[in-house]
Structures are given as structure tokens and as C-alpha cells.
Amino acid sequence: MKELTMDATVENIARATAFVDEQLEAIGCPMKAQIQIDIAIDELFGNIAHYAYRFGVGPATVRVEFLKEPCAVELTFMDSGIPYNPLAKEDPDLDLSIEERKIGGLGIYMVKKSMDAVFYEYKNGQNILRIQKKI
Amino acid sequence: MNITKNITGSQLYISLEGRLDTTTAPELDGVLKSSLDGIAELTIDMEKLDYLSSAGLRLLLGARKMMNKQGSMKVTHVNETIMEIFEVTGFADILTIE
Numbered sequence: 001m002k003e004l005t006m007d008a009t010v011e012n013i014a015r016a017t018a019f020v021d022e023q024l025e026a027i028g029c030p031m032k033a034q035i036q037i038d039i040a041i042d043e044l045f046g047n048i049a050h051y052a053y054r055f056g057v058g059p060a061t062v063r064v065e066f067l068k069e070p071c072a073v074e075l076t077f078m079d080s081g082i083p084y085n086p087l088a089k090e091d092p093d094l095d096l097s098i099e100e101r102k103i104g105g106l107g108i109y110m111v112k113k114s115m116d117a118v119f120y121e122y123k124n125g126q127n128i129l130r131i132q133k134k135i
Numbered sequence: 136m137n138i139t140k141n142i143t144g145s146q147l148y149i150s151l152e153g154r155l156d157t158t159t160a161p162e163l164d165g166v167l168k169s170s171l172d173g174i175a176e177l178t179i180d181m182e183k184l185d186y187l188s189s190a191g192l193r194l195l196l197g198a199r200k201m202m203n204k205q206g207s208m209k210v211t212h213v214n215e216t217i218m219e220i221f222e223v224t225g226f227a228d229i230l231t232i233e
Binding site: 014 | 185
């Protein structure tokens with residue numbers, strides 16, 4: 001298990017991605033799964049950077065673990081910002097016309113569709129979001 | 136991400152290279168905002184684009200809405216990863232993909 005804590009800023013999305021990719025590459029993670037994980041990092045770390053801390057900048061931690069049965073990678077995103085459960089958000093309506101389509105909620109929806117499992121809990125003053133991808 | 140832009144008359148061709156995500160989307164947003172005036176045909180070439188996140192989808196939806204008023208828009212050379220994203224999010228029905 002490895003983790004990295006940094007300021008929750010848009011600038012640090014690239015750093016979080018590089019940190020995770022380094023470990024995925026070390027275990028020979030399939031490219032397709034890696035791309036889906038990279039997109040999930042953009043959505044989830046990006047959400048923390050934009051919304052978790054209303055006033056100023058706070059920390060965000062990204063943890064990488066490898067699970068054995070089934071063989072999967074698990075990422076955990078932690079922040080101590082405003083309590084927010086992104087999984088409680090309703091899925092976007094994909095049948096609306098172009099003019100009616102809204103973009104809100106699409107990011108977390110993509111994460112839910114591309115990962116095998118997504119869990120949220122608020123514990124000890126922290127938002128904890130875990131995603132699992134079988135590899 | 137690298138953005139190549141080419142204007143011929145009222146046709147705008149934009150080629151994207153790399154990743155279209157939260158970090159890079161503002162660059163494309165700037166190019167679209169400053170270039171769409173007077174454009175009737177917009178082509179976004181994704182041959183060299185690795186993937187995109189919802190930040191990229193937001194821009195594509197905005198561009199599509201804009202072009203619906205003044206002409207047409209198409210997206211070309213979409214790779215398998217990106218096509219899957221378009222299908223999962225319903226964008227495959229919204230965009231003209233060639």
C-alpha cells in the first residue's frame with residue numbers, strides 16, 4: 001500500500017495521476033484499465049479540488065492498494081472538506097435532447113460505469129471514496 | 136495536450152493530441168471561444184487524442200449547441216476508448232461521429 005498527500009488543487013491532478021500510474025505500470029496493469037483509472041482520478045481528484053474546501057486549499061490523499069482475490073486495484077481518495085457523497089447524486093438523464101442535456105453528474109457516472117465497485121463513507125471528519133477495478 | 140487549428144473560409148478544423156481533461160480543457164475552451172465566430176463547419180479530429188474526461192464532454196456539448204445555431208459539427212477518428220466513453224454517456228447520440 002502506498003499513499004500520497006498533497007494540496008487538493010487542479011494543478012495536482014497530474015501529480016496524483018503520475019503517482020498512481022507509476023504503480024500500475026510496475027505491476028503491468030492493462031492499458032485499458034489504466035486509462036479508465038486515470039479518467040477516474042481526473043473526475044474524483046478534480047471534484048475534491050473544485051468543491052471540497054470552500055475557503056482556501058486543503059489536503060487530499062490518494063492511496064493505492066492491490067487486492068488479490070479477485071485481482072484488482074483499489075484507489076482511496078480522502079479529504080477533510082465539506083461532507084459530500086457523490087454516489088447519492090442521481091444519474092444523468094441520457095435521453096434528453098442536445099439543448100436539454102446537462103453536464104452535471106456525468107463525471108461520477110463515468111466512474112461508476114467504468115469501475116467494478118465504488119464506495120463512499122464519511123468517517124472521522126473525512127470524505128472517503130474507494131474505487132476498485134479488476135485487472 | 137496539443138491543439139492544432141486550421142481555418143479555411145468558414146471551416147474550422149481542430150486536431151487534439153494527448154489528454155482532454157480537467158487540466159487541459161481550459162486551453163480548448165479558449166480556442167473554441169475565440170474561433171467559432173463566423174464558422175459554419177467545425178471538425179474536431181481526435182486521431183491523436185488518448186482519452187477525455189467529463190471536462191472534455193462539457194466542451195463538446197457546448198460546441199455542439201453553438202454549432203447547431205450556426206452550422207454543423209463533426210468529430211473524426213475516434214479511438215475505441217473514446218468511443219466507449221461517448222456510448223456510456225449518451226454522447227454517441229448527440230455527436231456526429233465519422
